[in-house]
Amino acid sequence: MSPKPLVDTSPEISDEIKKTTCYMCACRCGINVHLRGGKIRYIEGNRDHPVNQGVLCAKGSAGIMQHYSPARLQSPMKRVGPRGSGQFEPISWDQALQLATDWLAPIRETDPKKLAFFTGRDQSQALTGWWAQQFGTPNFAAHGGFCSVNMAAGGIYTLGGAFWEFGSPDWDLTKLFVLFGVAEDHDSNPIKIGLGKLKGRGARVISVNPVQTGYAGISDDWFGVTPGTDGLLILSLIRELMRAGKIDIDYLARYTNAPWLVIRNPGKANDGLFLRDDAGTPMVLDRDSGKAVAHDKAGVRVALHGEAKVEGGGTAAPVFMLMSESWLDEAYAPEAVSDTVGITPDRIRQFAADLAEAAFAEEVVIDQPWTDWKGEKHDKMIGRPVSMHAMRGISAHSNGFQTCRALHVLQLLLGSVEAPGGFRFKPPYPKPPHAHPKPAGRPDQVAAGSPLGGAPLGYVLGPEDLIIDDDGAPQRIDKAYSWDAPMSAHGMMHMVISNAAAGDPYPVDVLFMYMANMAWNSSMNTRGVMEMLTETDPQTGEYKIPKIIYSDAYSSEMVAYADLILPDTTYLERHDAISLLDRPICEADGVADAIRWPVVEPDRDVRGFQSVLLDLGARLGLPGMVNDDGSPKFKDYGDYIVNHQRKPGVGPLAGFRGGTGTAQGRGEPNPAQLDAYIENGAFWHADIPAEARYFKQANAAYQNFAVEMGFYDAPQPYLFQIYSEVLQKFRLAAEGHGPQQPPAHLKERIHRCFTPLPSWYAPFEGSAVDGDAFPLHALTQRPMAMYHSWGSQNAWLRQIHGHNPMFVSAKLAAMHDLVEGDWIWVTSHHGKIRVPVAVMEGVNDHTIWTWNAIGKRKGAWQLDADAPEAKKGFLLNHLIHELLPAKGDGMRWSNSDPVTGQAAWFDLRVRIEKAGADEPAEAWPQFDTLPRMNGAGRPGAVLRYGMEWTKNGKGNAS
Numbered sequence: 001m002s003p004k005p006l007v008d009t010s011p012e013i014s015d016e017i018k019k020t021t022c023y024m025c026a027c028r029c030g031i032n033v034h035l036r037g038g039k040i041r042y043i044e045g046n047r048d049h050p051v052n053q054g055v056l057c058a059k060g061s062a063g064i065m066q067h068y069s070p071a072r073l074q075s076p077m078k079r080v081g082p083r084g085s086g087q088f089e090p091i092s093w094d095q096a097l098q099l100a101t102d103w104l105a106p107i108r109e110t111d112p113k114k115l116a117f118f119t120g121r122d123q124s125q126a127l128t129g130w131w132a133q134q135f136g137t138p139n140f141a142a143h144g145g146f147c148s149v150n151m152a153a154g155g156i157y158t159l160g161g162a163f164w165e166f167g168s169p170d171w172d173l174t175k176l177f178v179l180f181g182v183a184e185d186h187d188s189n190p191i192k193i194g195l196g197k198l199k200g201r202g203a204r205v206i207s208v209n210p211v212q213t214g215y216a217g218i219s220d221d222w223f224g225v226t227p228g229t230d231g232l233l234i235l236s237l238i239r240e241l242m243r244a245g246k247i248d249i250d251y252l253a254r255y256t257n258a259p260w261l262v263i264r265n266p267g268k269a270n271d272g273l274f275l276r277d278d279a280g281t282p283m284v285l286d287r288d289s290g291k292a293v294a295h296d297k298a299g300v301r302v303a304l305h306g307e308a309k310v311e312g313g314g315t316a317a318p319v320f321m322l323m324s325e326s327w328l329d330e331a332y333a334p335e336a337v338s339d340t341v342g343i344t345p346d347r348i349r350q351f352a353a354d355l356a357e358a359a360f361a362e363e364v365v366i367d368q369p370w371t372d373w374k375g376e377k378h379d380k381m382i383g384r385p386v387s388m389h390a391m392r393g394i395s396a397h398s399n400g401f402q403t404c405r406a407l408h409v410l411q412l413l414l415g416s417v418e419a420p421g422g423f424r425f426k427p428p429y430p431k432p433p434h435a436h437p438k439p440a441g442r443p444d445q446v447a448a449g450s451p452l453g454g455a456p457l458g459y460v461l462g463p464e465d466l467i468i469d470d471d472g473a474p475q476r477i478d479k480a481y482s483w484d485a486p487m488s489a490h491g492m493m494h495m496v497i498s499n500a501a502a503g504d505p506y507p508v509d510v511l512f513m514y515m516a517n518m519a520w521n522s523s524m525n526t527r528g529v530m531e532m533l534t535e536t537d538p539q540t541g542e543y544k545i546p547k548i549i550y551s552d553a554y555s556s557e558m559v560a561y562a563d564l565i566l567p568d569t570t571y572l573e574r575h576d577a578i579s580l581l582d583r584p585i586c587e588a589d590g591v592a593d594a595i596r597w598p599v600v601e602p603d604r605d606v607r608g609f610q611s612v613l614l615d616l617g618a619r620l621g622l623p624g625m626v627n628d629d630g631s632p633k634f635k636d637y638g639d640y641i642v643n644h645q646r647k648p649g650v651g652p653l654a655g656f657r658g659g660t661g662t663a664q665g666r667g668e669p670n671p672a673q674l675d676a677y678i679e680n681g682a683f684w685h686a687d688i689p690a691e692a693r694y695f696k697q698a699n700a701a702y703q704n705f706a707v708e709m710g711f712y713d714a715p716q717p718y719l720f721q722i723y724s725e726v727l728q729k730f731r732l733a734a735e736g737h738g739p740q741q742p743p744a745h746l747k748e749r750i751h752r753c754f755t756p757l758p759s760w761y762a763p764f765e766g767s768a769v770d771g772d773a774f775p776l777h778a779l780t781q782r783p784m785a786m787y788h789s790w791g792s793q794n795a796w797l798r799q800i801h802g803h804n805p806m807f808v809s810a811k812l813a814a815m816h817d818l819v820e821g822d823w824i825w826v827t828s829h830h831g832k833i834r835v836p837v838a839v840m841e842g843v844n845d846h847t848i849w850t851w852n853a854i855g856k857r858k859g860a861w862q863l864d865a866d867a868p869e870a871k872k873g874f875l876l877n878h879l880i881h882e883l884l885p886a887k888g889d890g891m892r893w894s895n896s897d898p899v900t901g902q903a904a905w906f907d908l909r910v911r912i913e914k915a916g917a918d919e920p921a922e923a924w925p926q927f928d929t930l931p932r933m934n935g936a937g938r939p940g941a942v943l944r945y946g947m948e949w950t951k952n953g954k955g956n957a958s
């Protein structure tokens with residue numbers, strides 16, 4: 001008899017491995033889910049996957065605890081007690097969908113904009129946005145408006161793309177990498193892999209962040225900038241580089257609008273616009289003839305200095321001259337900005353010198369011929385090996401849009417965008433604003449019983465594209481694309497509930513939300529939002545927001561405030577498309593998309609939200625969701641993913657298309673497409689041809705490749721927009737030109753903030769409060785191990801961050817006699833909170849900070865009322881209001897960027913004081929304990945997976 005093997009490998013007990021896509025953060029890595037007996041055993045990274053190449057983070061491996069979370073909702077529910085009480089009764093799916101249909105059908109037949117449909121960390125916006133469009137409401141957006149729309153919009157309007165999903169550093173060739181801010185749940189594993197490469201070959205990493213944590217912790221140089229002043233620091237760097245002549249003139253002339261002629265005609269309607277020829281093409285000065293000619297004329301040698309006379313009055317000068325006039329100003333000298341930004345003049349100068357050294361002394365050359373959009377042939381690709389990355393840190397300010405633009409201009413001056421060693425786009429980017437749809441929602445685009453006259457979100461190109469009526473009044477419930485925030489490309493989700501409760505600009509009938517914890521960590525002024533959600537009309541006693549439908553997989557704080565709950569599955573139980581139509585996972589050298597699919601079947605009465613949405617659409621008879629006979633067009637989301645076509649041959653997934661499953665990009669639907677993805681590890685990937693990999697915005701081979709893939713219908717090369725004519729058009733309107741003009745109270749602000757060249761102004765909240773009363777800045781950061789409020793109910797991840805202290809600098813701690821574990825009061829113009837303290841060195845002396853979204857309301861997420869997340873965890877949100885303090889004129893302005901409407905979370909100003917020795921060591925404020933939601937799981941449900949659920953909800957190994 002042979003000896004028994006040490007490891008039993010018999011097929012009966014071997015793991016079954018199913019490959020899918022992680023959803024524990026926004027990064028979307030490939031994962032291998034190991035199952036035994038139909039239960040998940042563990043999760044590992046997929047080594048073949050283009051995003052993570054096998055790397056798995058703490059969140060990703062803790063997906064097992066997300067999947068088996070006791071907080072999972074169990075069945076559809078209908079509210080039976082007062083809103084906010086958490087009293088529900090389980091109902092069937094038929095009842096739930098009938099109720100939703102009964103609420104929504106009359107709205108669609110009378111006034112579709114009475115539906116406000118907003119989603120949170122939704123990864124299916126191509127579907128949800130299309131659904132809103134087919135319903136006919138302009139009131140749709142996802143969470144971008146309160147996250148990083150400044151980064152996205154600043155990038156699109158300047159470069160035709162931004163960081164993260166739009167592009168990435170050239171990790172293999174860059175020699176200096178600069179991180180501004182950075183939320184560590186964005187592009188998480190790729191950045192870790194990239195940083196590993198840089199560190200492995202000794203490349204330099206600079207971090208600009210008020211706090212030295214996470215990626216900043218391994219930087220070679222840390223600049224602890226004062227919050228909200230990054231833009232000023234960047235403009236000072238620009239000044240130093242321009243003064244030293246350390247800018248890439250050839251690159252600026254070839255690839256940017258630096259040579260384009262701008263009309264100077266002060267006070268007139270064409271002041272600041274580009275000089276255009278009869279065909280409308282912007283013009284440049286031809287160095288040879290001295291004449292203004294179309295910028296795209298073959299063989300023209302452009303001038304960066306000079307002047308042209310403008311017919312009808314005024315002159316025109318190249319953008320480059322305006323750049324020099326603006327940015328060589330003494331106001332941007334290191335000495336002038338040093339106190340404000342919190343960095344010494346010498347360090348600013350050295351920073352600029354380091355950028356110049358890396359860019360110009362260490363040029364990168366790739367021996368690859370290519371042809372540009374004018375047909376000019378190049379025998380090699382030359383690059384500047386400086387790359388940058390930024391996210392919410394620089395964007396969540398009221399000056400964030402201009403700061404993001406300034407950062408992109410700094411990259412352009414160094415010649416390091418889409419060049420070897422620099423920042424590189426990921427397909428389908430680059431895509432300039434004019435290649436995106438314009439938003440729909442004007443009165444002539446909304447009609448009873450009809451789809452909206454276009455997509456609800458897009459990019460405006462001037463005041464004529466605003467979503468306003470003839471009197472200039474906002475037409476969206478969040479007032480996006482109005483004069484309040486003209487370029488709000490992602491909507492303004494943080495204004496929806498307050499506007500809906502106030503009936504301003506109009507009341508809505510149904511608020512429909514998905515995965516957005518608006519009654520807690522996703523809202524400013526959390527207590528106020530809870531009150532708005534329960535506010536009634538004193539005359540009728542009815543709720544001011546009459547009906548709330550909410551879909552979530554977990555019993556988050558928001559669940560208690562809904563009237564109808566549509567329980568979602570976990571990410572391992574449903575189909576998803578990580579689509580090129582939406583938020584793709586491409587890399588700079590390749591095109592990729594991916595799927596999720598049910599690797600386990602739900603053991604509860606839950607359904608994937610996307611399938612539910614399609615079912616609801618069919619019940620409502622929405623175009624595209626029903627057949628001619630009125631029957632549902634799609635069986636479920638999986639069926640939609642395979643068979644929906646956005647235009648002929650282009651669907652949610654680009655891989656394995658066509659009858660034989662071999663077409664890529666464009667091709668007829670393939671019934672076996674999902675099987676092909678599953679076979680391939682749940683993703684598809686195609687290499688970009690070598691000659692098309694750099695200078696994509698100007699590269700003829702890339703443009704042709706993009707057309708073949710279906711990104712564009714025709715090549716559309718373009719130049720980077722250092723000078724934004726779009727911004728200038730809004731400024732001209734504020735000066736009184738054109739048919740659409742802002743209301744009087746907004747004119748000065750628009751004129752000041754919409755500068756066509758990036759500028760810096762002080763964050764609004766700091767200017768509106770007394771600086772002596774509120775001397776400190778307060779921030780949140782996203783920990784690497786957490787992803788919004790989901791993570792802090794996960795049994796494994798809670799053991800990493802069970803509560804969140806307020807971090808203060810050692811200097812500040814000494815000033816206030818604080819040691820680790822003390823409690824302090826933190827006060828803003830809006831409210832106060834009591835929180836525990838931790839002391840650290842690596843933080844700007846004028847800044848305090850904490851981890852975001854760890855604090856929980858007692859009883860929510862099935863956690864015990866004594867859970868540390870509820871007793872010691874807290875939210876900074878209680879200190880932040882969606883409106884700025886009242887001004888002398890009685891107006892209260894939105895606490896947002898005036899260009900995009902981005903929520904200005906990080907403008908918060910506070911003071912601190914030590915809590916009394918007799919005060920309880922418990923976070924304040926506290927709210928009524930939420931009951932366990934009917935139908936949600938019970939503690940103990942995870943016992944069989946080797947964890948025992950303890951009283952405080954932490955998992956202990958059994």
Ligand code: SF4
Pocket residue numbers: 022023024025026027028029052055056057058059060061188189
């Ligand atoms: S980085 Fe995000 S997507 Fe990737 S494994 Fe971690 S949690 Fe999952």
